[in-house]
Amino acid sequence: MSCPLLSLQNVSKVYANGTVALEGVNLTLHPGEFVSLVGPSGCGKSTVLRLVAGLGEVSRGSLDWHNREQERQLAFVFQDAALMPWASVLDNVHLPLKLKGKRLRPSRANLQEAINLVDLQGFEQSYPRELSGGMKMRVSIARALVTKPTFMLMDEPFGALDEMTRGRLNDDVLNLWAQKHWTVLFVTHNIYEAVYLSTRVVVMAARPGRIVDDIPINQPHPRTDEFRTSSDFNHYCREVLTALSHSETGSPA
């Protein structure tokens, strides 16, 4: 494979209150990968994402970017849509550009493209409270798109959505990933979602947060409903599930 985009070596994270959120995490990401992190609640998945995004310091170990340029091209989709309630959809999507000093008018076409990509045309002037949960999430994704990122960090973006919307958005993300040549680090609770989307599923365990398994999903993209119902899919899911239950019973000392 090509040279890595980013590697975490023996990374530990201890929060100010003494919580050991991560211990000895090794993870390497290559350009173009779609990596899902799965694991029980509180095992440090969000912490990994936050460290990668630079929202917090590594306590021990090292986090190295192969190319600093890439670091500036990342976008983060938070678990809650994190929209500004006082701003319209358009203004929310405009935010990253506004913070870089770009005015609304000249970037209008760019914003519209992002809004169209997530299928929200016609809602530009709506306020977040007028949108459903899934629509808010899509605004959040559109906001991530406008900076033309190459590296996407997504923290349980579809955790609160129903199965139908989740499926649709999964396909949307996969399309964008293929179209825009993204690298994606994706956190989810949902094993099926992880297997369906990813080129690799990384399984984590809690107390202390660590990686217990790394399962490549060697299946071609684009993925279809056929894959969802195939025996291969079942096989992968079972493998992830086994790794998860091992991690919960804490068999590795």
Place this chain on the structure above:
Amino acid sequence: MVSQKSAQDSPNRSPDKLESRSEAHEVKAATWAGRKRQSKSSWKPSADWIAPVTVGIVAIILWDLGVRISGVEPYLLPGPGLVLTTLVQEFPSLFPSLLITLKITVAAFLAAVTSGLLIAILFTQSKWIERSFFPYAVILQTTPIVAIAPLIIIWLQNNTFLALVVCAWIVAFFPIVSNTTLGLNSADHSLRNLFQLYGASRWQTLLYLRLPSALPYFLGGLRISGGLALIGAVVAEFVAGTGGKRSGIAYQILMSSYNLQIPRMFAALLLTTLLGVGIFVGMTVLSDRLLSKWHESAIKREN
């Protein structure tokens, strides 16, 4: 909304074909509950007025009857009719005083809003500043204004107006500081991270994130502070008045009570109260206007 209505018209035909009877019942019950709530909410604006106005009218009638039946002397308790006629008679002498009080209140209020906002912003720029100065804001707030008003009036002897404004400002500024500080610090955590991620400057974070987040809190502070500015002004005028200094409406209340012109005192009191109510209503309207688009407190949700 439309579908709900049609379901009410023919409750047996629910819009979705439901399998089980119990489910259908539940839907029916839900629509009925919804209808009840709906009709209540559509009456709400008038209920907002009718209930308190009724209470007021009943109280005034009782007051009138009480005064008539007991035969209490007007210099102890005048009836509502006498207060009203006095108000009309004395209006030319009372109204200019009311304007003076209004001026003091507005000046103190504006001073409280600007200083409170600036101090709150300063507090949120550094934990150290907040820790060092917040206790003194509290001390200023908890010191009884009646106790320090004489001092301030003596210090600012040749400018009574300014002295009164300072007193009212002391009373009015704390709610703005404490509310706005709370608001500036309560910006959503994920949004803060987002701003950090996109390399927002301190100034941008303040302008685009912290200040809008603080707006509802700030407006809550305004509502309290508007009333307090008036109270501060009135208290300071009383103190100044006992020292023989002429000022606004409170001075008139004081003089009327000295001269046993109790109906006039009541009339002046009524004017002051109306001013206070006016300030509160004004602030509420302003706050609803500013928040109408996005904040829960100002939105009429259809659930």
